[in-house]
Every structure is written in C-alpha cells, then in structure tokens.
Amino acid sequence: MPPAPDPLRADGFAGVRLHVVTGKGGTGKTTVAAALAVALANRGLKVLLAEVEGRQGISQTFDVPPLPTTEVRVAGAAHGGEVVGLAVDAKTALLEYLQLFYKLGRAGGVLERFGAIDFATTIAPGVRDLLLIGRVYEASRRRLDAKHHRGSPPEELAYDAIVLDAPPTGRIPRFLSVGAEVAGLARMGPIHSQAGSITELLHSPATRVHVVTLLEEMPVQETVDAVAELRELGMPVGAVIINQARAREDLDALADLDEPRATHPVAAAQLAADLDAVGLDLPPATVEALLDQVHRHTERVALEVEQLAVLEAIGQPLVTVPFLIDGIDLDAVTEIADLLADQGMVP
Amino acid sequence: MARTAELDIDALLADRHTRIVVCCGSGGVGKTTTAAALALRAAEAGRQVVVLTIDPARRLAQSLGLTELDNVPRPVTGLADDAAPGGRLDAMMLDMKRTFDEVVLAHSTPEAAEQILANPFYQAVSSSFAGTQEYMAMEKLGQLRSRADREGTWDLIVVDTPPSRSALDFLDAPKRLGSFLDGRFIRLIAAPAKMGGRAGLRLVNVGIGLVSKTLTTVLGGEMLRDVQTFVNALDTMFGGFRERADLTYALLKEGGTAFVVVAAPERDALREASYFVARLEQEGMPLAGVVVNRMQPSAAAGLTAARARAVAEQLAEADRPAASAALSLHAEVSDVAARHRNLVRRFTAGHPSIPVVEVASLAQDVHDVDGLREVARRLAG
16 A cells, blocks of 8 residues: 555545646646546536647547547546546637637638737747636636526536646646736736636636646655745645555565665575475575565655655645556546545545 | 667767757656766766756756756766766756847847847746747757857757657747748737738738737737837847757757657657657657666566466465565566566567667666766666
C-alpha cells in the first residue's frame, strides 16, 4: 500500500462544478483528469472533460477517434452518467464567441481573411488562453433548453460537472489569471465583462484546482510552488494527487532483506536459505541482483517518504494513485477512477 | 536487434563540426538535465561549451552554480580533475522578458524604446504570452552564436527548449512571427488612419471598413488604441528582429547543428518524439538521434517474471515473507522493464534509421556536478 494519505474531505468536493487538473509535464495529469471525469460519471453525473492544449489526449485516453471542435460523448457510465469530451480549439472558440455575442455574420469570415483571427489566437497577449477558458466557462453555464426565458423555472444545466485538463503547473497561474489580466488590458467593453465573469467563476467555491505530482523532487517542488501561487491569486486549491507511488504493500517484509552495502552477505545467505526451502537454487549472481533490486526499491521509497512529508506540509488533501505496472490504457483509467472515488475525490 | 544504430553521444560531442546541439521533447522527460549533462561531458572532453537552459529545476540550476537569473552565461566550476585540457563550461538561464527588452533597446531609438517598454501590450506580450519563450530562446541562441563567432568564446552551444505544450512549438515560433509580420492584419492595424473611408475604397476590398468597425466593437476603442500604439512602435524594430529569427532558423538547418530528441518510455512521450522526428525530417533539420530516459533497469534477467511470481507464491505459503516480497518485486520490475523495452522497440521499428540511446532511470534527482556527470556517463552508454 502507498503511504497513508491525509484524511480526506468527507463531502468529496460536493458543490464543486469545475475541477481544474494541472501537474508538471510527465506526471500523468491527462490520465488523472480522465479518471476523475469517469469517477464523477460513475456517480450518475453528466461530465464534460475538456482539454486545451491541442494534443488530442482525450481521444488517446478513451481510445476514440480524434475529437472534432464540438462536444462528443466518449464514455458512458452507470446510473445514466456519461463523459463528454471536448478538445477546445481557440480559433473555433473565437468565431463562435463573435457569432454569439456580436452577431457578426459575414464579418467573422472577413476577420479570418484579414488574419485577425490568427492574430488573436496566436499572437495577441492572453487572448488565446482567455478563449480557451471562455469556451469552458460557456459550457459550464449552458442549459439544456436554449430557449429558456426569464420568469420560467430554470432549466437543467447541460453538465453536472466539468473536468478541465489544464496546462502544466509552470503555466497554470498565468493561464487561470488571464481573465483578470485581460480585464485589465481591456478596461471596459464586452471583453472586460466577459473576462470578469470568468475570473469570478475561477475564484468561486464551485471551482477547485487539483495538482497531480509524482513523489519526486522536481514535480513536488513545482507542486509546492504552484499551490503557493494559486493561493496568492485567491484560487481555490483542491487535492494534491500523488501519481505512480512506488511503495508496495510488502515493504516491511522487503526491509528485512535490505542490506545497504555494496554486497549483501547477510541478506544473501538469508535469501538463499529461503529459496532453498522451496527448492530453488539460484546462482549467487542472481541472488545478488535480486538484493540490489530490493535495495534500490527501499532507497526509492525512502525518497518518496521524504517527498510525501513535503506534500503533507502543504496542507491540502492528498490522494494516492499507485504505480501501475502495465502502463496506462483504458482499463487503467477505470482503475484510477475507482481509486479516486475510494479516496473521496467525488461526492 | 531491429535497431541499426546506437546513438554515439561521445562521437557527436567530439566532432568539432558539431557547433549547436538542440535538446527537444515533451515535458517531464528530463530534457533540461540531458542538455546540462551533454554540455558537461563535452566540456570535460575539451570543448568550450555554453549551455542555455530555459526553466531548470532549482536544484539543477544550483548544481550548475546558477544562483541568479541574470540572462548572461556564468562559468560552471567543478569540472573533473582528469578532464581533457582546454575545456570550459558556461551556463545560463533564459530570462525571456529581459531578452525581449534587450531586443527592443538594440533595434529602436531611445524614444521609441521607451514608448514600447511602457506599453501595456508590450508588457503582457514580453512577460506572459505563451510563445514568447520560444521566440526568445531562438533570439538568445542567435546572440550566443554570433558572440561565439565574433569572440571565439565557445565552440559548442547546447540548447534546452521551452516546456511547450507541444515539442513542435519551438520550430514553429519564428515562422509564426514571420506570418504575423507579413499579414495584412498587422498592416491594417498599424495604419488606423487609412482604415475605412477612401483608403477602404482604394483597397477595393470593402471588408476593411467592416474589420475596423468589428475591431472597435469587440475590443473597445481604448484597447484598440493601445494595440495600435504597440504595433506601430514595434514596427520600426520588426525588420531586424525577424531577420535574426530567420537567420537562426537557417542556422538550425546547417550541418553544424544536431537535434537530440529526448523522450521517456511512455506512450505519450514516444508519440511526441515520433512527431518531432517526422517534423525535423520534413524541415530538413539534422537529427542526431533519440535519447530515451527513465528506462527501468532490469537485473537477474535469467529469472523470468512468470517464474519469479510462481516462486513468490510458494515462498508466501512457506511463510518466507521477505523472500516472497523480493521475488514478487523482481516480477514487477521485470514486467515494467519489458514494457519499456517493447515501447522503445516499437518506436525503433517505426524509425529504423534513427540512432537511439536508452538511459536507465536514476534513483534521485541531480544535485551537483557529480550527479550530472553520472547522467552524462549513462548517456554515453
């Protein structure tokens, strides 16, 4: 078993509608985001899983064809739950946005021909990030009946929860504060108010930013830094999710064979005797190699324990996902979803 | 073995024709560490090296003696006593805002520079625009190279690339800048006085008035004025800026440049590596090979995972928990090692002509020059 995690929130982040998942590159944030979406869907919720980096991570994780720029169902779940995938594309989002708010009609096409769309989505400061978040914001507010009128009872929201596979930790504070930044650049007008609404959502109790990490020095350091920065920005930080924890259930038993030296005479004799008891006679070199492995593992776990202490000091709920030896496929995502649910990541 | 060649790092670094090594790959694969280790190994083999790191982890930066981010190369001490004579290693961290400011100052009049530096749009672009890091890494590489040529300071530049959302961003940055500068939009926005009215008619394209009107509606008049001031002010220096970006891009295609793609034995990282390899080929950029970090080392190869697992069960039944744990650990390690080998095998099968080197994962992060030297030793096979 992985080292015991902090006692988790009893309510499983009830009331949170937007789960932002970040993490250093290579920590598995896309997998964890997908698993969280599945865990929520398993509770019967309609979940939108959105990615914003144009990597088609959702399509790869759920083993479905590359996502178009529209929302596509990628997985069903018990009790009517489902995961809908969205690969947010900045250009499409901008054209949709212009159409929605300015009823531009043909001007949208003209802007495109003049390169204004390219300018806005690749060069203009912050606009790209604002569009990406804006698209997620729009989905979070959308209601099933578009013809909803004032006075009539509110219609059901299109999504019960949204999981955003966000940019990596190095970019996340900037990404999430882009609303505030752009609101500052555009001091009034529609962009200003739009950016303001986004900022409001990101700071509200309906949002949590979860950080995925490995129990290694660099990702842990980045996690500590990111949490501090997010707190400073007033963003609600959620869980720290420890991915690929190596410690095994039989760690204590292994420790009996750990002889921290270049050679392992005592442990070698013990292991050879144990093996002999079941009629296995291995060459001394193989026994040595097995003991080297034991030593490397206990050494690694000792480092993990150090890093865990650093994470505990952050004071956020910790969730642990063990290292899966078969690598990551759809089955692994399902398995991780259950682990997240068991540890209180969902209501 | 399906593989045709092992990537010979020492031969690459010893070749005096190698003047630039670019390390690229997706995030979290050990790109920066690889760049620093290559630079150290080259320096200890007698080359005069500068390594440009983009966003090093604190400990790695400290291990190189980089305590402050001052945007200039600093000598790294602690080269091995038995290092080849004549070698030296300088290291620097990229400060993108400072690099951008320097470009502005170098290419504009003092008055124009002042105006640009104070513009809110410039401040946002230079410090927070996703993509600026790529431009500035390219700019800094160009600067280091011209200094190397001018002063003979270095005969090898090792560059780490920014932690982009995609490894390809680094290659696309100069082109994106180019298309932006060539675009009609920039001319339009830089010349507000000509918009609409007679100018619009003269340009035949009646859409221009519509664009102008739309921009004002969407951005608001004030923001549009800020953008215009920014673009106008930058216009004066764009020529030089762009010329350099093009030059640096061309430099990357030359024989003296070697791209090293860094990956990890994970599906996503290797897929990204495949994209990069294909892209380099398409652009005619010289690829030296692929480094696959974080490989699970395997030992006691004579004992298969299946057998170890069976024996572990027997040992558990015989109430020998320690030995049982050791054998089941071996089974797990062997499975992971086999999975890693398979992933790499699949990659090499798809790219038979590309040299690859596999590097076993380290128990801990690099803290000092000695740790870096160990990484380098493993890289060299």
